[in-house]
Amino acid sequence: MTGASGTPARGGGRERIIAAATDLFAGQGYEATTTRQIAEAAQVTKGALYHWFDSKQHLLVCVYRDLLAEQTGRLAVIASADAPVERRLHDAAADLVGHIADHFEPLTVWARSMHLLDGEHASHIRADRRRYHETFRGLLVEGQAAGVVRTDVSASVMAHGFLSTVGNIHTWFREDGPLSRHEVGTQLVALFLDGLRPREELIPVRPAGPASSAPPA
Amino acid sequence: MTGASGTPARGGGRERIIAAATDLFAGQGYEATTTRQIAEAAQVTKGALYHWFDSKQHLLVCVYRDLLAEQTGRLAVIASADAPVERRLHDAAADLVGHIADHFEPLTVWARSMHLLDGEHASHIRADRRRYHETFRGLLVEGQAAGVVRTDVSASVMAHGFLSTVGNIHTWFREDGPLSRHEVGTQLVALFLDGLRPREELIPVRPAGPASSAPPA
Amino acid sequence: MTGASGTPARGGGRERIIAAATDLFAGQGYEATTTRQIAEAAQVTKGALYHWFDSKQHLLVCVYRDLLAEQTGRLAVIASADAPVERRLHDAAADLVGHIADHFEPLTVWARSMHLLDGEHASHIRADRRRYHETFRGLLVEGQAAGVVRTDVSASVMAHGFLSTVGNIHTWFREDGPLSRHEVGTQLVALFLDGLRPREELIPVRPAGPASSAPPA
Amino acid sequence: MTGASGTPARGGGRERIIAAATDLFAGQGYEATTTRQIAEAAQVTKGALYHWFDSKQHLLVCVYRDLLAEQTGRLAVIASADAPVERRLHDAAADLVGHIADHFEPLTVWARSMHLLDGEHASHIRADRRRYHETFRGLLVEGQAAGVVRTDVSASVMAHGFLSTVGNIHTWFREDGPLSRHEVGTQLVALFLDGLRPREELIPVRPAGPASSAPPA
DNA sequence: GATGAATGAGTATTCATTCAT
DNA sequence: TATGAATGAATACTCATTCAT
Numbered sequence: 016m017t018g019a020s021g022t023p024a025r026g027g028g029r030e031r032i033i034a035a036a037t038d039l040f041a042g043q044g045y046e047a048t049t050t051r052q053i054a055e056a057a058q059v060t061k062g063a064l065y066h067w068f069d070s071k072q073h074l075l076v077c078v079y080r081d082l083l084a085e086q087t088g089r090l091a092v093i094a095s096a097d098a099p100v101e102r103r104l105h106d107a108a109a110d111l112v113g114h115i116a117d118h119f120e121p122l123t124v125w126a127r128s129m130h131l132l133d134g135e136h137a138s139h140i141r142a143d144r145r146r147y148h149e150t151f152r153g154l155l156v157e158g159q160a161a162g163v164v165r166t167d168v169s170a171s172v173m174a175h176g177f178l179s180t181v182g183n184i185h186t187w188f189r190e191d192g193p194l195s196r197h198e199v200g201t202q203l204v205a206l207f208l209d210g211l212r213p214r215e216e217l218i219p220v221r222p223a224g225p226a227s228s229a230p231p232a
Numbered sequence: 233m234t235g236a237s238g239t240p241a242r243g244g245g246r247e248r249i250i251a252a253a254t255d256l257f258a259g260q261g262y263e264a265t266t267t268r269q270i271a272e273a274a275q276v277t278k279g280a281l282y283h284w285f286d287s288k289q290h291l292l293v294c295v296y297r298d299l300l301a302e303q304t305g306r307l308a309v310i311a312s313a314d315a316p317v318e319r320r321l322h323d324a325a326a327d328l329v330g331h332i333a334d335h336f337e338p339l340t341v342w343a344r345s346m347h348l349l350d351g352e353h354a355s356h357i358r359a360d361r362r363r364y365h366e367t368f369r370g371l372l373v374e375g376q377a378a379g380v381v382r383t384d385v386s387a388s389v390m391a392h393g394f395l396s397t398v399g400n401i402h403t404w405f406r407e408d409g410p411l412s413r414h415e416v417g418t419q420l421v422a423l424f425l426d427g428l429r430p431r432e433e434l435i436p437v438r439p440a441g442p443a444s445s446a447p448p449a
Numbered sequence: 450m451t452g453a454s455g456t457p458a459r460g461g462g463r464e465r466i467i468a469a470a471t472d473l474f475a476g477q478g479y480e481a482t483t484t485r486q487i488a489e490a491a492q493v494t495k496g497a498l499y500h501w502f503d504s505k506q507h508l509l510v511c512v513y514r515d516l517l518a519e520q521t522g523r524l525a526v527i528a529s530a531d532a533p534v535e536r537r538l539h540d541a542a543a544d545l546v547g548h549i550a551d552h553f554e555p556l557t558v559w560a561r562s563m564h565l566l567d568g569e570h571a572s573h574i575r576a577d578r579r580r581y582h583e584t585f586r587g588l589l590v591e592g593q594a595a596g597v598v599r600t601d602v603s604a605s606v607m608a609h610g611f612l613s614t615v616g617n618i619h620t621w622f623r624e625d626g627p628l629s630r631h632e633v634g635t636q637l638v639a640l641f642l643d644g645l646r647p648r649e650e651l652i653p654v655r656p657a658g659p660a661s662s663a664p665p666a
Numbered sequence: 667m668t669g670a671s672g673t674p675a676r677g678g679g680r681e682r683i684i685a686a687a688t689d690l691f692a693g694q695g696y697e698a699t700t701t702r703q704i705a706e707a708a709q710v711t712k713g714a715l716y717h718w719f720d721s722k723q724h725l726l727v728c729v730y731r732d733l734l735a736e737q738t739g740r741l742a743v744i745a746s747a748d749a750p751v752e753r754r755l756h757d758a759a760a761d762l763v764g765h766i767a768d769h770f771e772p773l774t775v776w777a778r779s780m781h782l783l784d785g786e787h788a789s790h791i792r793a794d795r796r797r798y799h800e801t802f803r804g805l806l807v808e809g810q811a812a813g814v815v816r817t818d819v820s821a822s823v824m825a826h827g828f829l830s831t832v833g834n835i836h837t838w839f840r841e842d843g844p845l846s847r848h849e850v851g852t853q854l855v856a857l858f859l860d861g862l863r864p865r866e867e868l869i870p871v872r873p874a875g876p877a878s879s880a881p882p883a
Numbered sequence: 884g885a886t887g888a889a890t891g892a893g894t895a896t897t898c899a900t901t902c903a904t
Numbered sequence: 905t906a907t908g909a910a911t912g913a914a915t916a917c918t919c920a921t922t923c924a925t
Contacts, residue, residue, distance in 0.1 A: 028909075044347065046263045050895060061896085062911050071895065130261050130344060165426075168419040169411060175404045176397045176420055183396035194386060202385040203393055209382075210427025245884085267920060278921090279886050288920065462905085478781050480697045484899060495900090496907045505899065561781060564695065599860075602853040603845060609838045610831045610854055617830035628820060636819040637827055643816075644861025679888075701916060713890050716917065886925080894918075901911075 029067045031057040037078050041120035045075055045128035072136045079125055083143045086114060090150050100158045107154055108207055112181055112200035119196070123185040148174055158211070165213045177207045246284045248274040254295050254341070262292055262345035293353045296342060300360045303331060307367050317375045324371055325424055329398055329417035342399065365391055375428070382430045394424045463501045465491040471512050471558070479509055479562035510570045513559060517577045520548060521584070528584050534592045541588055542641055546615055546634035559616065582608060592645070599647045611641045680718045682708040688729050692771035696726055696779035723787045730776055734794045737765055741801050751809045758805055759858055762832055763851035770847070774836040799825055809862070816864045828858045 035056035039048040050071055054061045068074040093106045115122055129140060152174040158164030164173075180203060188199060252273035256265040267288055271278045285291045310323045346357060369391040375381030381390075397420060405416060469490035473482040484505055488495045502508045527540045563574060586608040592598030598607075614637060622633060686707035690699040701722055705712045719725040744757045766773055780791060803825040809815030815824075831854060839850060 049893085060911055062898090062913095063909075065896065065898095066909060066911090127344065127347065131264065168423055172411070172416055172419045173423060175401075176423055179400035179403060180393045180397045183400055184392075186396055187392045194389070199386075199389055202389045206385055206390060206393055206427045209429070210423045212426070266918080268918095277886055279888095279923090280884080282921070283885065481782065483897080485897095494907055496902090496909095497905080499900070500906060561778065564778065565697075602857055603850075606845070606850055606853045607857060609835075610857055613834035613837055614827045614831045617834055618826075620830055621826045628823070633823055636823045640819055640824060640827055640861040643863070644857045646860070700914085702914095711890055712917085713892095713919090714888075716919095717888065717890090722916065886923105888923095890920105890922080892919100895916100897915080898913100899911105902907105902909095904907080 028057070028059050028063050032059060032064055032067055032074070033077060033081065036074050037081075037121050037124070040075065040078060040124040040128065041122075045071075045124060045131060072132055075124075075128060075132065076136045076139055078121075079129075079140050080143055082118070082121055082125060083140075083147065086111070087143065087147045087150070089114065090147060094150050094154055100154065100161050101163045104154050104158055104164075104211075105204070105208060107151060108177065108204045109200070111178075112204055113197070115181060115184065116196040116200050119185065119188075122182070126182050126185060148178065151178065155211075162213065164211050173211065180207070245274070245276050245280050249276060249281055249284060249291070250294055250298065253291050254299075257292065257295060257341040257345065262288075262341065262348060289349055289353045292341075292345060292349065293356055296346075296357050297360055299335070299342065300357075300364060303328070304360065304364045304367070306331065307364060311367050311371055317371065317378050318380045321371050321375055321381075321428075322421070322425060324368060325394065325421045326417070328395075329421055330414070332398060332401060333413040333417050365395065368395065372428075379430065381428050390428060397424070462491070462493050462497050466493060466498055466501060466508070467511060467515065470508050471516075474509065474512060474558040474562065479505075479558065479565060506566055506570045509558075509562060509566065510573055513563075513574050514577060516552070516559065517574075517581060520545070521577065521581045523548065524581060524584050528588055534588060534595050535597045538588050538592055538598075538645075539638070539642060541585060542611065542638045543634070545612075546638055547631070549615060549618060550630040550634050582612065585612065589645075596647065598645050607645060614641070679708070679710050679714050683710060683715055683718055683725070684728060684732065687725050688732075688772050688775070691726065691729060691775040691779065692773075696722075696775060696782060723783055726775075726779060726783065727787045727790055729772075730780075730791050731794055733769065733772055733776060734791070734798065737762070738794065738798045738801070740765065741798060745801050745805055751805065751812050752814045755805050755809055755815075755862075756855070756859060758802060759828065759855045760851070762829075763855055764848070766832060766835065767847040767851050770836065770839075773833070777833050777836060799829065802829065806862075813864065815862050824862065831858070 032053065036048070036053050039052055039056060050061055050064060053074070054064050057064070064074075068077065089110055090107055093103055093110055096103055096106070098106075129137065132140065152170050155164055155170040155173050159166050159170060164170075184199065184203075188196070190196075194202075249270065253265070253270050256269055256273060267278055267281060270291070271281050274281070281291075285294065306327055307324055310320055310327055313320055313323070315323075346354065346361075349357060369387050372381055372387040372390050376383050376387060381387075401416065401420075405413070407413075411419075466487065470482070470487050473486055473490060484495055484498060487508070488498050491498070498508075502511065523544055524541055527537055527544055530537055530540070532540075563571065566574060586604050589598055589604040589607050593600045593604060598604075618633065618637075622630070624630075628636075683704065687699070687704050690703055690707060701712055701715060704725070705715050708715070715725075719728065740761055741758055744754055744761055747754055747757070749757075780788065783791065803821050806815055806821040806824050810817050810821060815821075835850065835854075839847070841847075845853075
C-alpha cells in the first residue's frame with residue numbers, strides 16, 4: 016500500500032527493511048549503502064525506517080544479529096548432540112562452512128563492516144560472536160580432554176584460526192574458479208581437523224637444517 | 233626504510249603523508265579516515281596532500297604497496313633459499329607471522345579496505361597480492377611434488393586459508409590476553425604445518441558414528 | 450489547582466501532559482523540547498498528546514495560560530485590596546517576586562518562548578500578559594495620582610522595567626550563591642520601590658562634572 | 667566573484683557570513699534561521715560557511731562576541747575615566763542604554779538564543795558577559811565605598827537588575843509607541859540611578875498598614 | 884613546492900503531524 | 905479515549921576535490 020509500484024509488498028515494515036538492508040549491505044557494503052536506498056528497496060519512507068530503527072548502525076546490528084542467531088542456534092544443536100567429540104567437531108566445522116556457502120553474500124557484510132560500529136553497538140555484536148566462539152571453543156576443549164585434540168596449541172587459538180579462515184573466504188573465493196563452494200569448504204574442514212590432531216599421532220616432519228627462528232618442537 | 237621508491241626520505245611531505253595515512257587507516261579504517269585528518273596528522277595542508285597524491289584511493293594504494301613490497305621481498309628470499317621445501321615452508325610461515333606481529337596495525341588496513349578500491353587502483357594492488365600469494369603457493373606446490381604436503385587439498389586453498397587466518401589476527405588478538413603475539417604466531421604456524429602433512433603420515437582419527445553430512449574420508 | 454478548566458484532574462492524560470510540558474519547556478526551552486519527550490515524560494503516547502492538544506504551540510499556550518492565570522488572580526486580589534497605594538504596590542511587587550521564587554523554572558518558559566508563537570496563539574497569550582501588565586501599571590498610575598510615585602517616568606516604563614528584571618532572575622540567579630532567593634527578591638523590591646519615589650523626596654545626587662550625554666536633572 | 671548576481675560582494679567570506687548571520691538571527695531568531703539562508707544571504711556556498719565556522723552554534727558565538735566586545739570596550743573606557751563614580755555610573759548606564767537603542771535588533775538575538783548553546787559554546791559567551799558584568803559591578807562597589815550608592819542592596823543584585831531590565835527592552839518596546847527609544851532609555855537610567863541612592867538620602871515612604879509579607883525595613 | 888579558500892553534491896537524522904483502527 | 909505505524913519535508917553538516925596564487 017505504501018508504494019505505487021505493482022510489486023506486492025508482503026510483510027510488515029520492519030521485516031522488509033531488514034531484508035532490504037541485508038541485501039544492500041551485502042551487495043555494496045555498509046558505507047556505500049544509503050538510508051535512501053534502503054527505504055526505497057523496502058518500499059517504505061525514510062521516516063518509517065527511523066520509526067523502526069534508531070540509526071543506520073542499529074539497523075546493521077539487527078541484520079548481524081539475525082544472521083548470527085541462526086548460526087549460533089545450529090551450533091548449539093550440534094554441540095549438544097549425543098555423539099563423540101570428534102564427530103561433533105567435524106559436524107560443527109562442516110555446518111559452519113556449509114552455512115557460509117549458502118549465505119555467502121550476507122555474511123560478507125559482517126566481516127567488512129564490524130570495525131565501523133561504535134562502541135555501544137559493537138559490544139552487542141561482540142557479545143553474540145563471543146557466544147558462538149565460546150561454544151566452538153568448548154568443543155575443542157572437550158576434545159583436548161578426550162585426547163583427540165592436540166594440547167600444545169591453545170583451544171582459543173585453534174577456534175579463532177578456523178573461524179577467521181572461514182569468515183574470510185569471501186576475500187578470495189571466486190565463483191568462477193576451479194573449485195565449487197562446497198569443495199573449498201570440505202577442503203578447509205579437512206585442513207583444520209587434521210591440524211588439530213595430537214602430535215603423538217603424527218610421524219613428525221622436521222625441518223632438515225637449523226631453524227632460522229622459532230623451530231617447531 | 234618504508235618505501236622502495238627513489239624519493240629521498242628527508243622527512244619530506246610525501247613520506248610523512250604516507251606514514252600518517254598508514255596509522256590512520258590502520259586505526260580507524262580507510263572509510264572513516266578523512267583527508268583532513270591525514271593532512272593534520274602529517275602536518276601538511278590539504279593542498280599539499282593533493283600535490284603528492286592524485287586521490288585518497290591513490291594514497292591507499294601507495295600505503296599498501298609499500299607494505300606489500302617489503303613482505304613480498306622477504307618471502308622471495310626465503311622461497312629461493314637453498315633448503316628443503318619443508319624448511320622453507322616453515323620459514324615462510326614463521327616469517328609472515330613474525331612480520332605481522334611486528335607490523336600489527338598497519339596490516340589491518342590491507343584486510344579491510346581492498347574491496348573499496350575502484351578497478352584502476354584495485355588491479356595494481358591485486359597484482360601485488362597475487363605475486364605474494366603465488367610465491368607462497370609455489371612453495372606448497374613444490375611441497376606436494378616432493379611428497380611432504382598433502383595433495384588432497386588444493387595448494388591454493390591451503391595458501392588462502394593460512395594467509396587469511398594470519399591476516400585476521402588483529403580481529404581477535406588481545407595484547408592483554410594470556411598469550412603473547414609470538415606465542416600465538418608459533419601456535420598458528422604449528423597448526424598450519426601439521427594440517428598440511430600428507431594423510432598417509434597420519435594415524436587417522438575417524439568419527440565414530442554415521443556422519444550427519446559429508447563424512448571425512 | 451493547576452488549571453481553571455472544567456476538565457477533571459484525576460491524573461488524566463491532559464493534566465499529566467501539561468505538567469510534563471511545563472517541566473520540559475522550563476528546563477530546556479520550547480524549541481529544544483520534542484513532542485516525543487513530552488509524551489514519554491507524561492507517560493502517554495504521541496497519539497494521545499494530539500488527541501488533547503491541537504499542536505505543540507497549542508500546548509505551549511496552555512502551559513502559559515495556567516501559569517499566568519494564577520499570577521493574574523493573585524495580583525487582582527492585591528490590587529483591589531482596601532489599602533493605600535504604596536502598600537498595595539509593595540505587596541504586588543513582593544508577591545510577584547515571592548511567587549517567582551517559588552515557581553522559578555516554570556516561569557522561565559514565559560520569558561523565552563513567546564516570540565515563537567504564531568499570530569493566532571500569540572494573541573491569546575499577549576492578551577493575558579497585557580491584563581497582568583495593565584493591572585500592575587494601574588497601581589503605578591494610581592500612585593502617581595496620589596503623589597507617591599514619580600511622574601517624570603512613564604508608568605508603563607516603570608512596570609516593564611520591574612517586570613522584566615524580575616522575569617529574568619533565572620538568567621543569573623545561582624542557588625549556590627551568597628544570597629537566597631528571598632533575599633534577592635527583597636532587595637529587588639527595595640530597589641524598585643525606591644527608584645519609584647517622586648524626585649522631590651530626594652536630596653539630589655548630581656554628577657559632578659559636565660554630562661557627556663543626557664545629564665540627570 | 668562568488669555569486670552570479672549583480673550585487674557587488676565586498677569583503678572576505680568570513681566578514682560577509684558574520685554580517686548575514688547577524689541580520690538573519692536578529693530578524694527571525696537563531697533556530698528559525700537555516701544555514702542555507704545564511705549562505706545565500708552572504709553569497710557564499712554552504713561549504714564555505716563550514717570552512718570558516720565549525721557549526722551554526724559557533725557562528726552564533728562569533729556574532730555574540732563581536733557585539734559584546736564592542737560593548738565591553740566602551741564600558742572599559744567609561745569606567746576608567748577620570749571622573750567621580752556617580753558620573754561614571756551615570757555614563758555607563760546611559761551608554762549601555764544608548765548603545766542598545768542603536769543596535770536594537772542584533773542584541774535581541776543575544777537575549778533569546780543563549781539558552782540554546784551547548785556547554786562548550788555557552789561558556790565562551792558567559793565568560794565575556796561576566797567580564798562586562800564585573801566591570802559594571804565594580805563601579806557600583808566603588809560607589810558604595812564612596813557613600814553614593816546604597817549598601818543595603820548587593821552590588822551584584824543591582825548590576826544584574828539593571829542589566830537584565832535593559833537587556834530585555836526588546837520584549838516590550840514598540841517602535842510605534844508613545845515614547846522613542848531614547849526617551850525610554852533615559853527614563854530607565856533615571857529609575858535605576860535613583861533606586862541606587864543610599865537610604866539616608868530618602869524621606870522614607872512607609873507602607874501604612876501591617877505588611878502582608880516581608881515588610882521593607 | 885605549497886597554500887587555503889571555495890565547492891557542491893550528498894548524508895544521516897529529526898520531528899510535528901496524521902489517520903486507520 | 906487512545907494507539908502506534910507511517911509520513912515527508914526540512915536540516916545541519918561532511919568531505920573529496922579543485923584551482924588561482
